[in-house]
Amino acid sequence: MQFGIFTVGDLTTDPTTGQTPTEHARIKAMLTIAQKVEEVGLDVFATGEHHNPPFVPSSPTTMLGYIAAKTERIILSTATTLITTSDPVKIAEDFAMLQHIADGRVDLTLGRGNTGPVYPWFGQDIRQGIPLALENYALLRRLWREDFVDWEGQFRTPLQGFQSTPRPLDGVAPFVWHGSIRSPEIAEQAAYYGDGFFSNHIFWPASHTAKMVKYYRNRFEHYGHGTAAQAMVGLGGQVFMSKNSQDAKRQFRPYFDNAPVYGNGPSMEEFTSQTPLTVGSPQEVIDRTLGFRDYVGDYQRQLWLMDHAGLPLKTVLEQLDLLGEEVVPVLRKEFAKNRPADVPDGPTHESLVFAASRAPVAAASAGRNDLDTSAAIAPHRRATGAAFGLAGAGTTGAQR
Amino acid sequence: MTERTLAVISAGLSQPSSTRLLADKLATATVTRLADEGVSTTVLTYELRDYAQDIMNNMLTGFANPRLEEMIEAVTAADGLIAVTPIFTTSYSGLFKSFFDVIDNRSLTDQPVLIGATAGTPRHSLALDYALRPMFTYLHSVVVPTSVFAASEDWGSGDGGRVDSRVQTLPARIERAAGELSALVARSDRSSRVRDPFELPADFNPAGMFPPR
Numbered sequence: 001m002q003f004g005i006f007t008v009g010d011l012t013t014d015p016t017t018g019q020t021p022t023e024h025a026r027i028k029a030m031l032t033i034a035q036k037v038e039e040v041g042l043d044v045f046a047t048g049e050h051h052n053p054p055f056v057p058s059s060p061t062t063m064l065g066y067i068a069a070k071t072e073r074i075i076l077s078t079a080t081t082l083i084t085t086s087d088p089v090k091i092a093e094d095f096a097m098l099q100h101i102a103d104g105r106v107d108l109t110l111g112r113g114n115t116g117p118v119y120p121w122f123g124q125d126i127r128q129g130i131p132l133a134l135e136n137y138a139l140l141r142r143l144w145r146e147d148f149v150d151w152e153g154q155f156r157t158p159l160q161g162f163q164s165t166p167r168p169l170d171g172v173a174p175f176v177w178h179g180s181i182r183s184p185e186i187a188e189q190a191a192y193y194g195d196g197f198f199s200n201h202i203f204w205p206a207s208h209t210a211k212m213v214k215y216y217r218n219r220f221e222h223y224g225h226g227t228a229a230q231a232m233v234g235l236g237g238q239v240f241m242s243k244n245s246q247d248a249k250r251q252f253r254p255y256f257d258n259a260p261v262y263g264n265g266p267s268m269e270e271f272t273s274q275t276p277l278t279v280g281s282p283q284e285v286i287d288r289t290l291g292f293r294d295y296v297g298d299y300q301r302q303l304w305l306m307d308h309a310g311l312p313l314k315t316v317l318e319q320l321d322l323l324g325e326e327v328v329p330v331l332r333k334e335f336a337k338n339r340p341a342d343v344p345d346g347p348t349h350e351s352l353v354f355a356a357s358r359a360p361v362a363a364a365s366a367g368r369n370d371l372d373t374s375a376a377i378a379p380h381r382r383a384t385g386a387a388f389g390l391a392g393a394g395t396t397g398a399q400r
Numbered sequence: 401m402t403e404r405t406l407a408v409i410s411a412g413l414s415q416p417s418s419t420r421l422l423a424d425k426l427a428t429a430t431v432t433r434l435a436d437e438g439v440s441t442t443v444l445t446y447e448l449r450d451y452a453q454d455i456m457n458n459m460l461t462g463f464a465n466p467r468l469e470e471m472i473e474a475v476t477a478a479d480g481l482i483a484v485t486p487i488f489t490t491s492y493s494g495l496f497k498s499f500f501d502v503i504d505n506r507s508l509t510d511q512p513v514l515i516g517a518t519a520g521t522p523r524h525s526l527a528l529d530y531a532l533r534p535m536f537t538y539l540h541s542v543v544v545p546t547s548v549f550a551a552s553e554d555w556g557s558g559d560g561g562r563v564d565s566r567v568q569t570l571p572a573r574i575e576r577a578a579g580e581l582s583a584l585v586a587r588s589d590r591s592s593r594v595r596d597p598f599e600l601p602a603d604f605n606p607a608g609m610f611p612p613r
Contacts, residue, residue, distance in 0.1 A: 135608030154609050184598040185606075192606035204463050215598050265460030274465050 004044025040324025080111025
């Protein structure tokens with residue numbers, strides 16, 4: 001199982017000091033946080049993508065390229081990459097390039113984006129969000145998997161004999177998670193391709209996440225990629241910790257009360273009871289997080305939102321220390337208990353290369369070039385339960 | 401006996417409230433009409449004041465807490481809806497509008513709705529037709545032709561011994577509206593429908609409109 005953090009990259013005034021970081025300071029803080037993720041022994045750093053203030057990360061692969069050079073082990077990811085308003089050709093190129101730079105430590109989460117004006121700014125229409133996500137991703141997959149692509153769709157200029165460069169590292173496309181809060185269409189899309197499904201999870205009741213994940217798992221099995229329990233599930237989470245539970249509540253309350261997403265709404269107590277937000281001791285965070293498995297099943301990736309709502313960098317780094325020292329080691333141990341052997345680990349470049357090498361015949365005989373990766377993985381999963389590096393696959397430090 | 405459910409929403413604020421009083425009268429008249437048709441009706445009445453915090457929290461966070469979610473489920477799954485608001489500043493109250501702002505804008509499609517309003521003066525009666533009716537039309541509800549407005553003075557009007565039979569008194573308007581709503585509720589299968597929140601459009605293709613060859 002993989003643990004990490006995801007950042008929105010918001011530029012928010014610290015309500016306790018009235019200080020707002022500069023864009024430069026915020027961007028540098030995100031880079032520091034990413035390196036801290038590796039230092040404290042977590043596995044994944046993921047950044048959001050935004051094209052409007054108060055958010056700074058408009059260019060995720062630039063940021064992740066820098067982090068790739070400064071780290072050796074962590075997976076660099078996104079939460080989310082806008083598949084609706086970004087050109088799928090540019091996504092294919094940017095992330096294949098990042099794959100080479102980072103020696104494969106790359107995957108991405110696709111999302112639609114919910115900021116209305118961003119769509120027209122990029123020449124699109126928010127009402128076409130789902131069709132854009134479906135069509136753009138269908139093209140993105142082909143660009144990574146076929147050397148020369150002829151393409152015609154509803155939204156983008158047609159392509160004739162186009163080759164996206166560089167080609168994906170080792171001929172294996174980056175793993176893709178599809179992120180959605182409430183659209184069954186996206187869960188269906190993730191299941192259809194045998195890709196991962198990332199549930200934002202935070203800000204919404206757990207019962208909702210449970211239904212979405214269950215739907216995705218059932219459809220994953222329906223499409224023949226493995227059993228429902230073998231589907232690739234990622235979850236968001238949101239925590240604030242202190243050794244003492246009361247201190248955590250006292251320290252976080254001003255940030256909660258003024259946070260852009262839920263500020264001036266329900267009380268922190270109401271919100272923590274209704275959503276996965278946990279404010280308390282490391283042990284409380286451990287207990288709550290282990291509880292996620294009760295309603296989504298054994299899953300592959302847990303990312304937390306840590307640096308938001310104006311929390312200063314120093315506090316975020318302290319939170320990461322607590323995560324790395326006290327929380328994640330226990331979670332690794334506990335999540336491993338009673339985990340069925342045929343449930344895959346979190347995906348890595350090595351596990352995808354291994355899966356592809358094990359099933360070339362299956363891929364060729366599947367007869368559907370849009371399903372090659374999952375076709376390669378599915379029979380292997382059924383045969384040995386060892387896909388995604390559970391046994392025998394080359395493992396990276398992220399697979400611990 | 402045929403069974404139906406009828407949801408009643410009152411945005412009245414005071415206790416007792418004339419808005420609630422009108423809502424109850426509309427509900428009673430509708431239930432009586434349905435009983436005459438051999439329909440047994442379960443009435444679910446909600447005062448929005450009891451959910452005011454939940455509604456505003458939903459507005460701010462984007463999700464309904466369990467208490468409000470249960471209420472929304474009950475209202476949207478009912479065979480008919482009676483929605484009554486006080487008129488504030490020439491329109492529905494903010495609380496009334498906020499409730500309809502936070503529910504899924506597809507969730508009242510095809511639902512039979514009877515609208516009512518109260519105010520201190522009859523000069524606000526058109527608010528029903530320029531504010532409430534268009535809102536429910538936007539939501540694709542089926543709003544019955546008769547809406548019922550009760551100004552303070554209407555509570556002092558009787559239904560018998562009318563001086564002029566061309567004047568429709570409040571009880572007469574209630575009866576007419578209840579007749580219209582009950583006819584639609586009697587035919588509704590809404591409360592027995594199985595709703596699938598994951599239902600995809602029939603032409604949905606996960607690979608897009610131009611799937612790979």
